[in-house]
Amino acid sequence: DAGITQSPRYKITETGRQVTLxxxxxxxxxxxxxxxxxxxxxxxxxxxxxxxxITDKGEVPDGYVVSRSKTENFPLxxxxxxxxxxxxxxxxxxxxxxxxxxxFFGEGSRLxxx
Amino acid sequence: xxxxxxxxxxxxxxxxxxxxxxCNYSSSVSVYLFWYVxxxxxxxxxxxxxxxxxxxxxxxxxFEAEFNKSQTSFHLxxxxxxxxxxxxxxxxxxxxxxxxxxxxxxGTGTRLQVTL
Numbered sequence: 001d002a003g004i005t006q007s008p009r010y011k012i013t014e015t016g017r018q019v020t021l022x023x024x025x026x027x028x029x030x031x032x033x034x035x036x037x038x039x040x041x042x043x044x045x046x047x048x049x050x051x052x053x054i055t056d057k058g059e060v061p062d063g064y065v066v067s068r069s070k071t072e073n074f075p076l077x078x079x080x081x082x083x084x085x086x087x088x089x090x091x092x093x094x095x096x097x098x099x100x101x102x103x104f105f106g107e108g109s110r111l112x113x114x
Numbered sequence: 115x116x117x118x119x120x121x122x123x124x125x126x127x128x129x130x131x132x133x134x135x136x137c138n139y140s141s142s143v144s145v146y147l148f149w150y151v152x153x154x155x156x157x158x159x160x161x162x163x164x165x166x167x168x169x170x171x172x173x174x175x176x177f178e179a180e181f182n183k184s185q186t187s188f189h190l191x192x193x194x195x196x197x198x199x200x201x202x203x204x205x206x207x208x209x210x211x212x213x214x215x216x217x218x219x220x221g222t223g224t225r226l227q228v229t230l
Binding site: 031033035040041042043044045048050058059090092094096099100101102103105106107108 | 120123146148150155156157158159160163165204206208210213216217218219220221222223
């Protein structure tokens with residue numbers, strides 16, 4: 001199906017382990033984003049990408065790594081997970097030629113770090 | 115940088131009653147403004163947006179928001195809510211600049227709980 005998909009939807013891991021959250025979109029949108037959602041904080045931008053091989057930090061990038069070798073994929077890696085990274089992670093995409101600010105979100109990946 | 119304040123974390127309301135969800139923003143540059151809605155266990159969806167022109171914008175399901183530049187506000191209103199409007203609502207802002215228009219800053223969200 002067309003759209004934006006995230007995997008896994010649910011993940012439990014332990015402190016110190018590496019975790020990668022996957023994001024795939026089928027629209028060939030140029031922009032892709034990773035947000036985390038926490039109670040009392042709303043959504044905070046972790047990293048974003050304007051195109052393949054172009055990434056930039058958002059508001060809360062520490063402890064995260066991203067890459068974008070292909071337009072359709074934007075994986076988010078936690079190199080050494082910490083309890084504070086327990087959160088719901090949302091990937092989103094947007095078309096640079098489309099309406100400004102119209103982001104299309106995935107269904108989220110709920111990560112628990114024990 | 116931009117910031118968004120949603121003062122009400124929860125708004126309980128009876129079905130068919132009117133509702134207003136408040137949003138104030140701060141920015142040193144001109145902005146675009148948005149309201150997104152999140153239904154349980156789903157991602158966010160764009161509800162409505164202000165880009166330019168008329169300061170009153172409407173959604174297809176009866177919500178409206180008015181951009182008030184002097185008060186730096188973008189409150190969301192609906193004259194009569196339905197049970198199905200129960201969701202989390204997020205106000206968001208982005209700078210009116212090429213390359214940053216889709217880099218949104220979100221508020222902390224307001225949970226609208228509609229009951230019979």
